Amino acid sequence: MIRKDHAWLHVNDGIIAISVWSPKTMIGEICYAGDYRQKKDSVEVTGTFHRACSEHGGDPDIHPAEIKKVRPGYPVNLPISTKKVRACVYSLILVLLFIAIKKLF
Secondary structure (H helix, E strand, O other), X not given: OEEOOEEXXXXXXXXXXXXXXXXXXXXXXXXXXXXXXXXXXXXXXXXXXXXXXXXXXXXXXXXXXXXXEEEOOEEOOOOOOHHHHHHHHHHHHHHXXXXXXXXXX
16 A cells, blocks of 8 residues: 555565555565465564554554565466356346246235
């Protein structure tokens, strides 16, 4: 999340996540943030950990001295599930039938 000349990164080690408050100049290499359509870049962050950062409302965060991309992310191609498509079509037919029956009575 870009905020003027800084950005928030949310780094997850597989168990917990922590926010990183970084200058925009340090995140230039990061391309993939990660969601259901893309696998995120893996990064290594070195910096100062704040258990209760006074600059950010007492939340824990890291102010980095260095951010290195360890492994690049990539787009994920998700196949369309025919079971889900079929379930949606059947559900739509049922809803339309209920509406039609309700209008009759």
